[in-house]
Amino acid sequence: MHAHNATFPEAADSDYLSAEDAARMLRIKPQTLYTYVSRGLIRSVAQLDRKQRLYYREDIEKVRARSVARHGQGAMAESAMRWGGQPVINTSITEITPEGPFYRGRSALELARSGNSLEAVAELLWTGVLHHEPMRWDQEPLPPEFVSLMNTVALHGPRQPIARIYALATSMLGIAETAGSEIRRGTTISGARQLMLALTGCVGYLAPEPAFSAPQLSTSIAESISTVFGLESETAAGSAINQALVLCADHELSSSTFAARVAASTGAELRACVLAAIAAHSGATLGGACDLAEDLLRGANTRDDVTRRLEAAEQAGARVPGFNLPVYPKGDPRARHLLRLAESVAPQSPRALLIGAFIDQAERRLQLRPSIEVGLVALTAALNMPERSASALWTLGRTVGWIAHVLEQRLAGFVLRPRAKYVGAG
Secondary structure, eight states, X not given: OOGGGOOOOOSTTOSEEOHHHHHHHHTOOHHHHHHHHHTTSSOXXXXXXXXXXXXXXXXXXXXXXXXXXXXXXXXHHHHHTSTTOOOOSOOSSEEEETTEEEETTEEHHHHHHTXXXXXXXXXXXXXXXXXXXXXXXXOOOOOTTHHHHHHHHHTSSSOOOHHHHHHHHHHXXXXXXXXXXXXXXXXXXXXHHHHXXXXXXXXXXXXXXXXXXXXXTTOOHHHHHHHHTTOTTOHHHHHHHHXXXXXXXXXXXXXXHHHHHHHHHTTOOHHHHHHHHHHHHTSTXXXXXXXXXXXXXXXXXXXXXXXXXXHHHHHHTSOOTTBOOTTOTTOOHHHHHHHHXXXXXXXXXXXXXXXXXXXXXXXXXXXXXXXXXXXXXXHHHHTTOOTTHHHHHHHHHHHHHHHHHHHHHHHHTOXXXXXXXXXXXX
């Protein structure tokens, strides 16, 4: 279908609603709807060659839930559990602001730009102390036969998604806890470092010759990843990878982080908590969105291909993956930074240029603002890293935040166990 005919469907299963349908659902006048949009409560998207805009169904349902919540405590609790609901947990780890996340009061973007390593940011999130000198973790020895077992299982059959490989490594480390829990032994921080280094080694399964690639002594996580993909001689590449990992480290109470905290509140062991988070993060609306964004652009070799793929996404009536994160109505600052990094490290990369063209068209014609997923896809393409590297970096970096939230939830000393309101079997 040509561009001038491309529109978003408004069917019951569409992610978008017309102004008329939105106003009807909320039982408000159109003028009130436009007020909600101007206040940032409801996002809208343009249609190609049409004046009418469409409105995000999830935002409309969220506003409706808030309205219902005013009529009862149970409804208010249900509203709080939705995206954008009222805060339900106190935290001192991360605050989300229009300028991006702040880690214990420090801008994540500034931490990344200033060259702080992921290891230093991890210690900040875990302990509250930021080490300004270059930081490398001592090697925490992996269990005997860990590497051989990983290669045996991970390389058996077709190539596994990176999230499953991370989950496999996390499970194997948990199984190796034969001398009692890290909680009782007081080895949580050393166990956390060991887990991070083990997951770093799993990035090797994305290489042309996949295998576990154990980080070398006195080598940072970002340097280890650079080495896996043959980028160790490119200082800018290592810096870009480190900055991406730092920006991924935490984002307040995401679904995956909440899963980790629920597990931690029950007294679960560290690896079990991270395993719960990895499972939640692998979903298509969270970490899986990196893969969906890559899939959307796979095979696009020209700008015309990019345009056709954008139109196809529009016509499907589903949200274009990697755009318009609700907490950043004016755009995700992390994504902007990653896109600038991609342009600086490889300004002539054909793949990165095509992704940039897609982002420009999506933003100019449809007001779709890039989120961190698209920023990671663009950066890994500019560095010529293999597909699925974006989601690998996101999950690896976010593990730092999951561990921080596990530690904080343990100190909170209560079990997270929301109640459900029974509404009948029908």
